Amino acid sequence: MTENILEIKNLVKTYPNGTRALKDISFKVKRGEFLVIIGLSGSGKSTLLRCINRLHDPTSGEIIFNGSNIATVEGKLVRQVRKKIAMIFQHFNLIPRHTVMSNVLMGRLGNMGTWASIWGRFSSDDQKMAMKYLELVGIKEKAKMRADNLSGGQQQRVAIARALTQTPEVLLADEPVASLDPATSHTVMDYLKKVNNELGITVIANLHFLSLVREYATRVIALKGGEIVFEGNPSEIDDAWFERIYGAGAREVQIH
Amino acid sequence: MKGHTVKQLIFDGIMGAYLLLVSWFMLFSSSPEAFLNLNQNTQLFVLFFLVSAGLAYFINKKGYKTAGELIFEPAHKKAQQLEAVSKLKTIWFWELGLFLFFTFFVAFEVTHFSFTELLDKDGFDGAIRLFNGLSHPNMDLLPKAVVNIVITIFMAFLSTALAIPIAFVLSFMSAKNIMNSPAAFAVYMLLRTAFNIMRSIEALIWAIIFSVWVGIGPFAGMLALMIHSVASLAKQYSEIIETVSDGPIEGILSTGASRLQMIWYAIVPQVVLPFISFTIYRWDINIRMATIIGLVGGGGIGTMLIQYQGQAMWNEVGTIILVIAFVVWFMDTASAYLREALK
Structure with a gap:
């Protein structure tokens, strides 16, 4: 077990249309930390997360996960990586027509044979595990409801439970509270913190609100135009840094 | 030359050639021989x-706009011209007007x-005689007409039912958002082309082909409808697949699922209702087409219709038309209700 679970080295991502989303990014992620990435829309935050779990293919650079480079692996190995680096999304990305339970069980797809999964034959161990994590995020009683009948905050908690059934080592959260109201945002962030503390899962989250960053992050990285402009403790982000990250004239929005 | 200029010149060229060619025939020669002289006309x-x-x-170089320029000119160029010109003073208005x-x-x-x-x-008297016959249907023929329309309905059913699984599998292979690697794109292009060819050959022509192949009768008609249905359904299905939202796809892929698992869990739930809706509509179309196909030897009510029509037995034709009209109306209404309920 190395101390650094992830090490990003000189990561570059250029989209086919020529947009350079990430320009030579390097940083390390310690096992068990709650790392928050901030920056304006379009600064490359989402691209960065999607490169780490290989939903996007990096153009160049290395991503060292548990000691091996995963930036260039292909096929079955990509799926192995994704199993260990789970992700939740701004728009939850659940399957609306399926039940909450079924959605959570989908976290097990990576561990199942194709035929068993097409007939929906999830093992009783899988079912127990899904129930356990639904309980952890506090919506066990909604298990039989259709996912699209839940509120946004509840859907995000289902998404967290789905991610947990992958038994991941890292949880990526791409603006997990950006489409939620302030009160619900705190609930969801609290569950992420719980996952981080109780299960020891390393969390890397993209966030917009600095007040949330100060409350939950153990470390912060700020991106601007695809480059890292700040790396340090949340308390170090003063007004001067704020202006440097978000541009002159920007004003902080408080969320309580 | 820029892409839009090429398109514009081809458009205006064809417009102009059409106008000039019509004028040529009006002014100089409108004899049948002149029309048939393909070489000279080309x-x-x-x-x-x-x-x-x-x-x-x-x-266009002089700054006046032709119709081709009006249609193909890029949006940013269009936005630059602010002053309004009276339509009567523009070239494109007269070009399109003359064309119409x-x-x-x-x-x-x-x-x-x-x-x-x-x-x-x-x-007019002939028409009245015909309508008189049609409006006094020969009810002795009713049992035979009912038997034949039942054959037609089952022809339509089987052709649709057999087409569904084939179209379902092929539709995923002909959806752009799934076939995104270069090798897969080749399969996509191949299938799309095949579907377009299959659809551009009318079901009527397929019926003629199959009536020679397997003999005149309902089997030939069923096969013809099936071929046509596979192509149409696969195209409609794949267009639905291309409009699914990416969120669930990302969500499932991020769990480490395989491509097949992703299709089954992220895409199929999104497309299943529109698929059913389109399939019911296709069955509805097939019942109407099955009648037409019967006219060229596809069996069922259509074949019966053409036999009595050939002998000018208008009372009997009246019976058949009545039966067809009732079934088509019923299926049309039923399928509309079903599709509404599935929304």
Whole structure:
């Protein structure tokens, strides 16, 4: 077990249309930390997360996960990586027509044979595990409801439970509270913190609100135009840094 | 030359060639032999095309807009022109106006449009005799007509049912958002082309082909409808697949699922209702088409209809039409209700 679970080295991502989303990014992620990435829309935050779990293919650079480079692996190995680096999304990305339970069980797809999964034959161990994590995020009683009948905050908690059934080592959260109201945002962030503390899962989250960053992050990285402009403790982000990250004239929005 | 200029010149060239060719026939020669001289007419068309395209290029260069320029000009260029010009003073208005005028003129000419024929006494009497027959259907024929329409309905059912699984599998292979690697894209192009060819050959032609292949009868008609349904359904299905939202796809892929698992869990739930809706509609279309296909030997009610029509037995034809009308109306209404309920 190395101390650094992830090490990003000189990561570059250029989209086919020529947009350079990430320009030579390097940083390390310690096992068990709650790392928050901030920056304006379009600064490359989402691209960065999607490169780490290989939903996007990096153009160049290395991503060292548990000691091996995963930036260039292909096929079955990509799926192995994704199993260990789970992700939740701004728009939850659940399957609306399926039940909450079924959605959570989908976290097990990576561990199942194709035929068993097409007939929906999830093992009783899988079912127990899904129930356990639904309980952890506090919506066990909604298990039989259709996912699209839940509120946004509840859907995000289902998404967290789905991610947990992958038994991941890292949880990526791409603006997990950006489409939620302030009160619900705190609930969801609290569950992420719980996952981080109780299960020891390393969390890397993209966030917009600095007040949330100060409350939950153990470390912060700020991106601007695809480059890292700040790396340090949340308390170090003063007004001067704020202006440097978000541009002159920007004003902080408080969320309580 | 820029892409839009090429498109614009081809458009204006064809417009001009068409207008000039019609004028040529009106002014110089409208004898049947002149129309049949394909060689000379092609040469004329090419000549007129080149003249028009050249003229259009010159006109646009001078700052006046042709119709081709109006259609294909890029949005950013369109946004630059602010002052309004009276339509009557623009080239494109007259170009399109002349096109419409010529097209109606030629259309009336070639269809021999004639009010005297429509209101001719003898012809009118014939029509009255026919309607008289139709409106007094021979009910003795009803049992046979019902048997035949049942055959037609089952023909339509089987052709749709057999087409569903084939179209379902092929539709994923012909959806752009799934076939995104270069090798897969080749399969996509191949399938799309095959579907377009299969659909551009009318079910009627397929029925003729199969009636020679397997003999006249319902089997030939069923096969013809099936081929047509596979192509149509696969195209409609794949277009639905191309509109699914990416969120669930990302969500499932991020769990480490395979491509097949992703399709089954992220895409299928999104498309299943529109698929069913389109399939019911296809069955509905197939019942109507099965009747037409019967006319060329596809069996069922259509074949029966053409037999009695050939002998001018209008009372019997009346019975058959009544049965067809009832079933088509019923299926149409039922499928509309079903599709509404599935929304």
